[in-house]
Amino acid sequence: MTAAVEIYTRPGCGYCSAARSLLTRKKATFTEFDVAKNPSWREEMNDRAGEGSTFPQIWIGSTHIGGCDELYALDREGRLDTMLESVKAVS
Template sequence: MKTIEIYTTPFCGFCTAAKRLLTQKGAAFTEFDVAAKPDLRREMTDRANGGRTVPQIFIGGTHVGGCDDLYALEQSGKLDPMLAD
């Protein structure tokens, strides 16, 4: 599987839902808590082309977007191919 990075904050329901879907897919991911480290929030915003809400998800270096975007990929059948090597 490709490298997956997800920027989150604690107690974020959308973050939890996104992580749950990735876990169900057997996809390992690296989580970055932007609440704990303000520098990570700036990094996230830069990488996400100004996206300031969490989660912000990257698969293989490609910006996927947030939780709704991740679930839209799943429903359209595009998530599994995106996760595959």
């Protein structure tokens, strides 16, 4: 079973920091895959999100959110809290 929220990151990525910050403010528990710590995670991310994907790549449950901009867009639309609550209820 996959974690409720998963995020693939790389060091020095401002978008990765912003996405982690929003998830932390939302008190979302997430699993971070830092590709500097395990290079095979980059290949795994590309397999899941598509070759040439940028950082970060985020999943909430089985839904691929995309990157930081998409995560913040969900929050502005008022949909992020609902998504996070739905995966919290399943965990």
